[in-house]
Structures are given as structure tokens and as C-alpha cells.
Amino acid sequence: SPRPVPAGPGWACRAVLGEGHQRTVRKVAWSPCGTYLASASFDATTCIWKKQPDGFECVTTLEGHENEVKSVAWAPSGNLLATCSRDKSVWVWEVDEEEEYECVSVLNSHTQDVKHVVWHPNQELLASASYDDTVKLYHEEEDDWVCCATLEGHESTVWSVAFDRSGERLASCSDDKTVRVWRQYKPGNEEGVACSGTDPTWKCVCNLSGFHTRTIYDVAWCHLTGALATACGDDAIRVFEESSPAAPQQPTFSLAAHNSPGRAVTLHCSASVLRTSVEAEPSRKNRPRVSFSRHMSLMARAVFPVSFLE
Amino acid sequence: MAAASSGADMFDDIVMAEERFHGEGYQEGYAEGSHIGVVEGRRYGSLHGAKIGSEVGCYLGFALTWQCLLHKCTDEKNSKKIRVLDSLIGMIQKFPYEDPTYDKLQEDLEKIRGKFKQVCSILNIQSDFRISTERSSLTF
Numbered sequence: 001s002p003r004p005v006p007a008g009p010g011w012a013c014r015a016v017l018g019e020g021h022q023r024t025v026r027k028v029a030w031s032p033c034g035t036y037l038a039s040a041s042f043d044a045t046t047c048i049w050k051k052q053p054d055g056f057e058c059v060t061t062l063e064g065h066e067n068e069v070k071s072v073a074w075a076p077s078g079n080l081l082a083t084c085s086r087d088k089s090v091w092v093w094e095v096d097e098e099e100e101y102e103c104v105s106v107l108n109s110h111t112q113d114v115k116h117v118v119w120h121p122n123q124e125l126l127a128s129a130s131y132d133d134t135v136k137l138y139h140e141e142e143d144d145w146v147c148c149a150t151l152e153g154h155e156s157t158v159w160s161v162a163f164d165r166s167g168e169r170l171a172s173c174s175d176d177k178t179v180r181v182w183r184q185y186k187p188g189n190e191e192g193v194a195c196s197g198t199d200p201t202w203k204c205v206c207n208l209s210g211f212h213t214r215t216i217y218d219v220a221w222c223h224l225t226g227a228l229a230t231a232c233g234d235d236a237i238r239v240f241e242e243s244s245p246a247a248p249q250q251p252t253f254s255l256a257a258h259n260s261p262g263r264a265v266t267l268h269c270s271a272s273v274l275r276t277s278v279e280a281e282p283s284r285k286n287r288p289r290v291s292f293s294r295h296m297s298l299m300a301r302a303v304f305p306v307s308f309l310e
Numbered sequence: 311m312a313a314a315s316s317g318a319d320m321f322d323d324i325v326m327a328e329e330r331f332h333g334e335g336y337q338e339g340y341a342e343g344s345h346i347g348v349v350e351g352r353r354y355g356s357l358h359g360a361k362i363g364s365e366v367g368c369y370l371g372f373a374l375t376w377q378c379l380l381h382k383c384t385d386e387k388n389s390k391k392i393r394v395l396d397s398l399i400g401m402i403q404k405f406p407y408e409d410p411t412y413d414k415l416q417e418d419l420e421k422i423r424g425k426f427k428q429v430c431s432i433l434n435i436q437s438d439f440r441i442s443t444e445r446s447s448l449t450f
Contacts, residue, residue, distance in 0.1 A: 064431045066438075089424065102390075103431035106424035144397070 015055050020047040027071045032078045040072040046083050060101055064091060075119045082126050084114035090128050092145050105145035109136050116160045120167045127170060129158035135172050148199045151182055159216065165223040173216035173230055181206035181251060191249060206251050211238060228253060362419065366402055369426045373398045376433060391432055398425045
């Protein structure tokens with residue numbers, strides 16, 4: 001078994017998975033059990049890699065999307081996987097004990113490029129963010145997956161979505177430079193929010209605007225502290241904390257200030273964070289490589305993506 | 311008095327002639343344009359409808375053929391395939407072809423397309439069929 005990597009500034013590259021994709025690898029995701037790694041690529045495929053004692057082996061390639069796969073995410077149960085693409089669709093895949101993957105649904109609800117998919121922390125509920133300015137939610141209903149909610153409000157592309165620890169709330173970030181927090185209202189809720197049938201209604205309860213000066217590409221919600229972090233095209237990472245304890249129907253988030261009061265509250269992180277943007281170079285026949293480097297493109301002036309350590 | 315008012319009416323006709331002709335011309339043009347519009351719209355609708363019919367018909371033929379081919383297979387793996395095929399056939403047969411004003415028309419069509427993609431994935435068939443290598447793939 002591999003030696004444990006010492007924590008600290010040293011990170012050793014353990015494996016280079018160069019033979020799987022023919023184009024940009026846009027997203028990678030570890031399965032909840034940690035044995036599998038899914039990689040979503042612009043070559044329209046998603047590879048599933050299995051961790052072996054001596055490296056990683058590609059156990060299967062999921063095909064079907066018509067063009068660039070933008071995101072992939074594992075459900076907490078580990079049995080389901082979701083992918084989304086520029087072809088406007090979201091695919092839900094199921095994996096069985098024999099490591100066989102099967103497509104259980106192709107969802108064509110979005111009207112434009114789908115940028116991101118994420119699973120609810122404890123339910124089989126899926127969220128997707130799209131260039132069509134909406135967030136959509138999906139669940140299984142009578143043996144088929146359906147879109148059960150559409151969150152409208154953003155004025156431009158929604159780049160990413162994150163659930164809070166309980167899954168009662170969802171944060172979305174957008175090209176419109178705002179982060180919106182949405183809350184679930186179940187049928188029969190005491191606030192009197194109308195619901196259709198047994199599906200909960202999601203309403204926007206907070207709109208963080210005026211903090212970001214460019215497109216916000218990613219948002220992460222810390223499941224330990226409840227803090228929100230954003231990755232923005234103005235080269236900054238911002239961390240927001242919820243003002244306690246506000247009315248749950250109208251939460252307020254404020255920028256977590258650094259030491260000196262009165263100064264600009266934007267947090268700029270250390271060099272190590274600036275360098276975590278991973279660029280996978282198109283694999284060349286004999287020398288494929290994945291390297292950690294600063295993005296050189298326009299969008300890459302942004303910090304993209306951002307996540308909390310579990 | 312009578313002579314004076316009839317004199318004013320006579321000039322009125324001449325003075326208002328342009329406006330009157332303009333109005334009449336507009337009415338005639340509007341009627342003609344509406345008629346041409348209906349004809350063109352009908353032609354366009356007919357083409358568009360045929361395209362959708364052709365696409366859905368293709369999915370139906372494909373699904374019925376596979377249903378037939380897998381008809382005798384009773385093992386677990388194939389029962390899943392048959393279930394999904396049945397689901398696609400059911401969706402297609404339930405679709406209201408006679409009603410272009412059906413409010414969920416686009417939504418149901420997208421569901422049919424999604425189900426077709428799922429069927430292809432499960433049958434391990436590429437959904438962009440190529441009839442022959444030289445010809446372009448079957449696109450809708």
C-alpha cells in the first residue's frame with residue numbers, strides 16, 4: 001500500500017492518468033468510498049478509474065453525451081453518478097456491485113449548456129446549473145427521473161451550486177456577479193409557501209450582490225462551519241459567514257473580514273491556493289502530462305474551482 | 311346655405327383623397343398579407359410537423375424492432391432492456407399527434423428524445439445512426 005503523504009507544503013504526484021481522454025479534462029470526482037475516480041472530459045466521455053495498489057486503471061468509459069462533458073458528481077450513496085454537458089442534458093448513471101454502469105435517465109430540461117451538477121448531501125436529489133440562467137432539481141418518480149423544480153432569478157449563466165450540510169438550503173453563483181441562497185419549503189410548511197403536490201418549493205431567501213466585481217465561477221458551502229466560499233473572475237476568493245441567528249427565512253451573510261477593521265474585506269489567499277488550478281494538457285502520444293500551473297487563459301484569471309477540505 | 315355646404319364637401323373629397331386611398335390600400339394589403347401569411351404558415355407548419363413525425367416515427371420503428379428481437383430473451387439483463395423499450399414505445403403512443411396546441415408538446419418531445427438516448431445507451435448502440443459511411447448521419 002502506498003506510503004502516507006506527509007501533510008504540509010510537499011505534495012507528491014502519485015499517478016498520471018494520461019491515456020484516458022483526448023481533450024481537456026474538466027472535472028474529476030472521487031467516489032464516496034474513495035476507490036473510484038470519475039473524470040469528465042471535453043471529448044464527450046467520462047472515465048471511471050479504479051485505484052489499484054500500483055496505480056489507477058480505467059474500468060469503464062461512459063459515452064452518450066454529444067459534446068463536452070462539463071461536470072460529474074457521485075451521489076452520497078455511491079450507487080449513482082451524474083454527468084452534464086454542453087449538449088444541454090444531464091445523465092444519471094447507476095452502478096451495481098459488479099462495477100457495471102447503466103444509464104438510468106437522460107434529462108433534457110435545460111435549454112442551454114449545463115455547467116455543473118451536484119448531489120444533495122443525504123437524499124437522492126440532483127441539482128444542475130446552466131447557461132440558461134436556471135438551477136434545476138431532479139429526483140426519481142415512479143421509476144424515472146424527472147425535473148421537480150426550476151430555480152429562476154439569476155440574470156445570467158449559473159456556474160455552480162452547493163448544498164449546505166443539512167440539504168435544506170442551496171447556494172448558486174452566477175455570471176451576474178451574485179450568489180443566491182435558496183431554501184426548501186415542504187408541503188404544509190408553517191410559512192405558508194404554496195407547494196404543488198408532494199414536491200417542495202424552493203425560494204430565494206438571500207441575494208449576495210455587490211461583493212463581486214466579475215463572474216463568480218464556483219461556490220462551496222462548508223459542512224463544518226456553514227461558511228460560504230466563492231471563486232471569482234476578479235482573482236479573489238471570498239469567504240462569507242452567516243450572521244447569527246437571523247430569521248431562517250431571511251438569512252444574511254457577511255464577508256468574513258480579515259484582521260484590520262475598515263480595510264477592504266476581500267481575502268486573498270496564500271500562494272499555495274493560487275497554484276491549485278490544474279491544467280490537463282491534451283495528451284500527446286508519448287508524453288502525456290497533468291501539471292499544476294496557473295491558468296493562462298482569460299477565464300483563468302479567476303480562481304476556479306474552490307472547495308473545502310472535508 | 312345648402313349650396314355653400316355642398317361646395318365644402320366637394321373639396322373635402324379632393325383634400326382627403328390621399329388619406330382615403332391610404333386607408334383603403336392598407337385594408338386591401340392587410341387582407342392580402344393575412345391570406346399569404348396563412349398559406350406560408352400552413353406550408354411551414356406542415357414541414358415542421360413532418361420533421362417531428364419523421365423523427366418520432368424513426369424512434370418508434372427502432373423500438374418496435376428491438377422489442378421484437380428481444381422478445382424471446384427472458385434473462386435479467388434483457389428484461390431491463392425490454393422495460394426501457396416498452397417505456398419509450400408507451401411515451402410515443404401516448405403523444406397527441408393531432409393537437410399542435412398541446413401545452414406540453416415540447417416537454418414531452420424532449421422526454422421522448424431523452425428516453426431514446428437512454429435506450430441506445432442500454433442497447434449499446436450509437437444514437438447517431440449512419441446509414442452508410444458516405445452519407446451524413448441521421449439528424450433531425
